[in-house]
Amino acid sequence: MxxxxxxxxxxxxxxxxxxxGYNVVGPKEGQGPLNAHxxxxxxxxxxxxxxxxxxxxxMIETAMNEAIKKHNIAVGDIDYVLAGDLLNQITTSSYAVxxxxxxxxxxxxxxxxxxxxxxxxxxxxxxxxxxxxxCATSSHHDTAERQFRxxxxxxxxRPLTAQWTVxxxxxxxxxxxxxxxxxxAVPTGQPAKICVTAATLGGILDxxxxxxxxxxxxxxPAVADTLLTHFYDLGTSPEAYDLIVSGxxxxxxxxxxxxxxxxxxxxxxxxxQDCGCMIYHANQxxxxxxxxxxxxxxxxxxxxxxxxxxRDLRKILFIGSGSLHSKESLLQGESIPGIGHAVVIEAxxx
Amino acid sequence: xxxxxxxxxxxxxxxxxxxxxxxxxxxxxxxxxFTPAHVLIVFVVAGAxxxxxxxxxxxxxxxxxxxxxxxxxxxxxxxxGAVEGAQSGIMGVLAGGIGAGAIxxxxxxxxxxxxxxxxxxxx
Amino acid sequence: MTRQIKVxxxxxxxxxxxxRPKPKLLRNCFMAFVVGGAICLLAQVLINVYxxxxxxxxxxVTLGTVSMILLGSxxxxxxxxxxxxxxxxxxxILPVTGFANAMVSPAMDYKKxxxxxxxxxxxxxxxxxxxxxGTITAFLLGVLSLLFR
Numbered sequence: 001m002x003x004x005x006x007x008x009x010x011x012x013x014x015x016x017x018x019x020x021g022y023n024v025v026g027p028k029e030g031q032g033p034l035n036a037h038x039x040x041x042x043x044x045x046x047x048x049x050x051x052x053x054x055x056x057x058x059m060i061e062t063a064m065n066e067a068i069k070k071h072n073i074a075v076g077d078i079d080y081v082l083a084g085d086l087l088n089q090i091t092t093s094s095y096a097v098x099x100x101x102x103x104x105x106x107x108x109x110x111x112x113x114x115x116x117x118x119x120x121x122x123x124x125x126x127x128x129x130x131x132x133x134x135c136a137t138s139s140h141h142d143t144a145e146r147q148f149r150x151x152x153x154x155x156x157x158r159p160l161t162a163q164w165t166v167x168x169x170x171x172x173x174x175x176x177x178x179x180x181x182x183x184x185a186v187p188t189g190q191p192a193k194i195c196v197t198a199a200t201l202g203g204i205l206d207x208x209x210x211x212x213x214x215x216x217x218x219x220x221p222a223v224a225d226t227l228l229t230h231f232y233d234l235g236t237s238p239e240a241y242d243l244i245v246s247g248x249x250x251x252x253x254x255x256x257x258x259x260x261x262x263x264x265x266x267x268x269x270x271x272x273q274d275c276g277c278m279i280y281h282a283n284q285x286x287x288x289x290x291x292x293x294x295x296x297x298x299x300x301x302x303x304x305x306x307x308x309x310x311r312d313l314r315k316i317l318f319i320g321s322g323s324l325h326s327k328e329s330l331l332q333g334e335s336i337p338g339i340g341h342a343v344v345i346e347a348x349x350x
Numbered sequence: 351x352x353x354x355x356x357x358x359x360x361x362x363x364x365x366x367x368x369x370x371x372x373x374x375x376x377x378x379x380x381x382x383x384f385t386p387a388h389v390l391i392v393f394v395v396a397g398a399x400x401x402x403x404x405x406x407x408x409x410x411x412x413x414x415x416x417x418x419x420x421x422x423x424x425x426x427x428x429x430x431g432a433v434e435g436a437q438s439g440i441m442g443v444l445a446g447g448i449g450a451g452a453i454x455x456x457x458x459x460x461x462x463x464x465x466x467x468x469x470x471x472x473x
Numbered sequence: 474m475t476r477q478i479k480v481x482x483x484x485x486x487x488x489x490x491x492x493r494p495k496p497k498l499l500r501n502c503f504m505a506f507v508v509g510g511a512i513c514l515l516a517q518v519l520i521n522v523y524x525x526x527x528x529x530x531x532x533x534v535t536l537g538t539v540s541m542i543l544l545g546s547x548x549x550x551x552x553x554x555x556x557x558x559x560x561x562x563x564x565x566i567l568p569v570t571g572f573a574n575a576m577v578s579p580a581m582d583y584k585k586x587x588x589x590x591x592x593x594x595x596x597x598x599x600x601x602x603x604x605x606x607g608t609i610t611a612f613l614l615g616v617l618s619l620l621f622r
Contacts, residue, residue: 045473051585052473142473151582152473153549154599155558155565155574156386157377157501160494207482209489211382217489224478255492256485263479355521359514366513366568367506373563374505378496386566387599391606393567398607402614415516418534419541420509420567421603428607432615436622443619447611454569455604457539458576459596461546466580466592472552 003126006233008200008226015195016125016133018345019173021301022067024059026141026167029290029298032280037302039066045142045167053092056085056140056169061096063171063301064136071173078102078173079130082121084113085138085293086165087147092138102134111219111248113137114170114297115320115341119199121174122343131176138169139292148212148327161214163250163276164286170297172305194308198344200233202226204324206337212330216253216276216288219321222338223249224260226319230342231266238266242313245304246340247296247320248276250288275299296320308347315346358414365413369393369420390421397425398447402433427451501562508561512568516541538569545570549577575600 005011022039030041040062042055049055060083068075081100083093084107097104109116117135124130142152144165150156177195205222223246231237238244238261249257254274261269275296276289300318307313319342325334376389400406406426410417417423431450435442448455480488516537523533545568548554554574558565565571579598583591597604 053585142471145473146582150599151578152471153552153555153574153581154578155549155555155571157559157562159382160496207485209486213382214489214493217485217493221478221480221485228478252489252492252494256488259488259492260478260480260485264477355525358521359517362517363510363514367510367564370505370509370561370564370567371502373509373567374502375498377563378498378501386563387602389563390566390572390603394603394607395610398610398614402611402618413513414534415520415537416510416513418538419513419516419569421569421572422567423538424569424572424603425607425610428611429614432611433618436615436618440616440619443612443615446615447608450611451604451607453535454538454542454572457542458546458573458600461543461573462576462580462596463592465546465550465577466584466588469550469552469581471578471581 006229008202008229009198009233010123011198011234012122012126012196014126014177015197015346015348016122016174017177017193017195018305019073019175020067020071021170021172021305022063022070023168023170023298023301024063025294025298028141028284029166029168029279032284034279034299034303037306038298039302042167045140052140052142052146053087056087056092056138056143057095059140059169060085060092060136060138060171061099063138063169064096064100064134067134067171067173073132073173075100075102078132078134080105080121080124081134081136082107082117083134083136084108084117086110086144092143093136107137109320109339109341110322110324111291111293111295112320112322112339112341113293114300115247115318115343116201118172118174118196118318119201119341119343122196122199125174125176133174134171135174136169136171137293137297139165139167139294141165141167144292158287159213160287161211161216161252163215163248163288163291164280165292166279166290166295166298168292168294168298170294170301172301193348193350194305195346195348196343197346198234200226200230200342202229202340202342204337204339206335208335210330210335212325212336214252214288215291215323215336216250217256218323218336219338219340220249220253220256220260223319223321223340224257224264226340226342227261227317228264230317238269238271241271241315241317244272244317244319245299246274247322248289248291249274249321250276250291252288253321278303304345308345311347313347315344318343318345361413362416365409365416366420369416369422393420393422394425397422398429401426401429424451424454504560505562505564508557508564509568510564512541512564512570541569542573545573546577549574550581572600572603575603
């Protein structure tokens, strides 16, 4: 069986299983509507560290260590650590994996990194190159402000289109499917395993958007393109999924995505959601919603995984959205290149 | 304190407020690439020109802090300083601008340093 | 069904223009007026007090400005000034307190990178353009007045 389907899609022969995950979020996210799905909420944005960069690094480190502990996995069994974040040279992740000592593949897809890491991790496993893989990403509101915008105490009026970088780190453990043990007792009505069954990695799409305060608009065309390719490659349509959830398009980005898909003939899109729109209450003054690598990572490793386990959701299409610019590239007049990476995650019976 | 001394609060509030409304309009009605930093530059340059031409002086007399506290006031004293310095030749021109603004700049540098030493950003 | 998006970048820009929320102009201007006006009013109160204490007008005005710079710095240090700007917009940015905020905030933020290359090098990273444009404009105006006196 050929694992490549169509233009950009891969379908996994032995779908890698998501054994579990762990997430850490900041205080603001802890006050949000998804509170019940977070494993650890920081008491403040520093959490006892000297710098926010150290805090972010400790968050992703905690997420990885606790995930390993929670699911009783020996560190030596992890074949690859796939991690990334938003900071220059992905230092957050590199510092975080110092103690783990397993092969590290640094990932960068801006805010799409969680989807990218999950897709690549699943490929490594289904390709037979790995048995267990850690996928982790993080972002921190204040480190992102420092790098991409202004000093944190600088006063500015955020436009209504601006999104709030999520302080959060999420980790998933992917494992080769244990299809060799078909007799394992599974409580009836419970899913035996949550698996990554397919992935569509997207190319860069740049629609000339230049406003760093409206990244949803820069990413929406790339996300739409990846979704359309995915549907075309697999011969499916949006109705095939219980939920199609983008990473951090924000309020306007999600609306633009709906319009873009509508123009291509997909009009019933009630199952389309966005992690950035889910993570905060409307009264938390974030304007267009959350953003950042951590946004989709904590929603996936928390809310989505929990509902897949409960089987409220059986099949979801998780599509990370990234805007791959830097502060300097925008000052030099460049537009924002967008990207979208999609993975299909299903709750399967044994 | 005599009550009459407080009458100058009204023009200070009105003119100061109006200048800020002007800046707000410039921020909200321009493209996103026209950042608050660009807006501040417009006001400083405008203040300097108005100061050099002698137009800002009457406003400062009328509105007091309402004219000197917004950044146009900073431009005004620098522009005025350079033009007054011109009376003693090119050296006066070179020293005049920053010379007139020196008190504000030095105070800001000092306080910034002290704040950096004493406070930790809260985010 | 198609796998290409059927929208050109130009059409997309139009779509975006339609859904993009406009700034709440009236509210923003009102808040800028109140906050900016209040800051100037406070400065005038200080100037009046200084004058009452026997300080000459010119010195009282300068002292008033310095006091406002101190106030803006303190509020930034305490982490309160960004909230004032979030509320008052240009009303918090345009007064000299906002200028102080623009200098103090990078100084505080970059302390982690050291006092020389952090605080020292980055202090003007936000406020620098204002001082530079003011200095250059003042110099040009001075030269013009030399020439046309």
